Amino acid sequence: MTSVSDLHLRKAKPRNGLRGLSVVAVCAALICALPMVAVGAAAFGGGTETVRHLINTVLGEYTRTTLVLVFLVAVGTFSIGVGAAWLVTMTRFPGVRVLEIALVLPLAFPAYVLAYAYTNVLDHPGIVQTTLRDVMGWGPRDYWFPDIRSLGGAALMLTLVLYPYVYLLARAAFLQQSGTTFLAARALGTTAWAAFFKVSLPLARPAIAGGVLLAVMETIADFGTVAYFGVQTFATGIYTSWFSLFDRTGAAQLALCLLSFALLLAMLERAQRGRAKYHDPARQAQRMPPICLNRGQALCAQVLCGVPVVFGALLPIVVLFTMGLGSEQNLLSPRYLGFIRNSLTLAGIAAIVTVGAAVAVGFFQRLSPGKLSRATGYVARLGYAVPGGVIAVGLMVPFAVFDNAVDAWMRATFDMSTGLLVTGSIWLLVAAYMVRFLAAALGAYEGGQAMVHANMDAAARSLGQTPIGTLRRVHLPILAPSLLTALLIVFVDVMKELPATLIMRPFNFDTLAVQAYRLASDERLDGAAVPSLVIVAMGLLPVILICRQVGRAR
CATH class of the missing domain: 1.10.3720.10 (MetI-like)
Known part of the structure; x- marks a missing residue:
């Protein structure tokens, strides 16, 4: 016979798993909201002189x-x-x-x-x-x-x-x-x-x-x-x-x-x-x-x-x-291989992080419908409407203040400089990509999630599965095609993203998009064609998947 403590344990496990999932989802939404809040604070905190100058010019x-x-x-x-x-x-x-x-x-x-x-x-x-x-x-x-x-x-x-x-x-x-x-x-x-x-x-x-x-x-x-x-x-x-x-x-x-x-x-x-x-x-x-x-x-x-x-x-x-x-551009040269490696590294990490955040937000909305989950999903989708340059400014302003504060404290306390811990790092750039493209990943994930009937969740819960266990053993295997599509879409969008990469990239960490922009700015269009072709080749992957769906819809 099942004891009362066993029943309590079965109820506590799903709650504990849901609590961790909700923390991840809310953190992702807060990161998406940070650029908008920071831009507003920086704009209103700078006085009116710059505003008047902008209006007049x-x-x-x-x-x-x-x-x-x-x-x-x-x-x-x-x-x-x-x-x-x-x-x-x-x-x-x-x-x-x-x-x-x-x-x-x-x-x-x-x-x-x-x-x-x-x-x-x-x-x-x-x-x-x-x-x-x-x-x-x-x-x-x-x-x-x-x-x-x-x-x-x-x-x-x-x-x-x-x-x-x-x-x-x-x-x-x-x-x-x-x-x-x-x-x-x-x-x-x-x-x-x-x-x-x-x-x-x-x-x-x-x-x-x-x-x-x-x-x-x-x-x-x-x-x-x-x-x-x-x-x-x-x-x-x-x-x-x-x-x-x-x-x-x-x-x-x-x-x-x-x-x-x-x-x-x-x-x-x-x-x-x-x-x-x-x-x-x-x-x-x-x-x-x-x-x-x-x-x-x-x-x-x-x-x-x-x-x-x-x-x-x-x-x-x-x-x-x-x-x-x-052109004289050689894709096999160490310099270009570095551009390709940097682009693939950023796109790969950003795709995994963004799709992971999308899974957390989407599954949280499914398991715990309410004001918090709805607000989390709405805020997470706002980033797609925010230009990359705005996201870059909105993330760099608060983290630059944080880095300067930490550096000043370390200088005053230990007489040593920490430099820039977050600003100018790959991870801040990945956060900008997540803010920008989380809505696209959410759309692909939720499109596949509609195929998972609610009875599957109930059956998994009746067998003692936690929310994380239900996600890992039930949802993810069924949603594998949708998740792959989301990964490819975010991967290619990151490959093409230019303004956020230009503003936030680490020192001496250029990508194919940055190289194409730099060569074109120097009027070296023949050279800009080489990294551009690589970006287009990467972009054809999700487009081919979309084309297959278009053909099946007939």
Whole structure:
């Protein structure tokens, strides 16, 4: 017979395991909240002189260019993503099966890599303008050619790599829609295009808006593209204030402005995701038969869907490969092997830490639903809306104060200097990556967690398993594919991340992204192509997984 003490022990074990899990989850959320709190404290604690100077000098320009860039990218990603998703989902034409997968490929490219490739092709010494001058006999001042290094050029680069966010979500929404309402609209005499605008597009609006908002958040977080093109946004202003002007207060105040905008977008995205729940994809409904296009329509569809793939993936790969062949960069040299080793080390450690934090937060929400777990999950997701430069400033300010305080105490007490214990270390950079990409890992983990029925948890608990035992023996084996996807996504995102790495990397610890940025800043584009190609090759791994899921969804 089971004694009362045995029953008490069985109840205590799950509570003890849950307590440890909750501590890990709450600590991860606190780390995610620290940059936002630190940026606010540093900005308000610096006085108003810097604020007035910013308002009188650069704040207006930063605001204008950031808003224009956001608007252009939002319109561009919406047009390409929604149009391509509708064509490959609701119509049939030759090559549609290939294009529906190929349209995801630009997601593997950082926008700054496309900027390097297209500058090499379209700039004044590039092959396009050189050929025009040779064929037409023009001089340098005899013709006008659009400048790729401009606000419009930056918007184009960002649009080409970010439209897959909208495409993937819009395509999923169109696949889940019932054909009944669309066919009813057609039966009432509306054309296919009118039915699309009046029926299909409104039904998919929450998913589309979510995709556009994700693209916008990536736009305001971008640094490499706008910095290389000389576009003055909040992201470039933060970096300039921190490193060029050595104005920490000004950088914090600019970061606070950008943080406020990013958090507003995060709330909009969350509201749109909440509205999307009203659309029930599990209901049984008539699948809409695809529209077979005639020869002329099929040609137009092939062009419309093929252009983003060609200019967003295929042409940049060819250009970068050609540039790399003509460079003097040797991937097998000890220096480049060091860049690769540093990149892989940071990406590997950050992926493991971030996915581990995601598992703790997600499992805590599952086992202990309540205000604390909900708040933990919400705060943990906010980092994705915060640009890397803001996170870097928000982490370096408090830890620099901590390091200086420890060093001063050690000098006064033991007459020895400790130097910088945390600031400038790999672990602080890994913490910044975790803050930035924890939301992505949480999304992948929770998508797989939905497959684990609650009865499995109850069965494990009835057999005496602690929460950690349930996680290790039940959840993790089932969630292995989702966890692998989360690891790959975070791994590649860290490989591409530039602003946080530039600001926080340890001394003499450069990565492939930093090397590509440095070479491009020195106008050595041929050399920048080599590390850029390696980054793109790494980015193709999760994109291939996404492409497989796209193919299965059909």
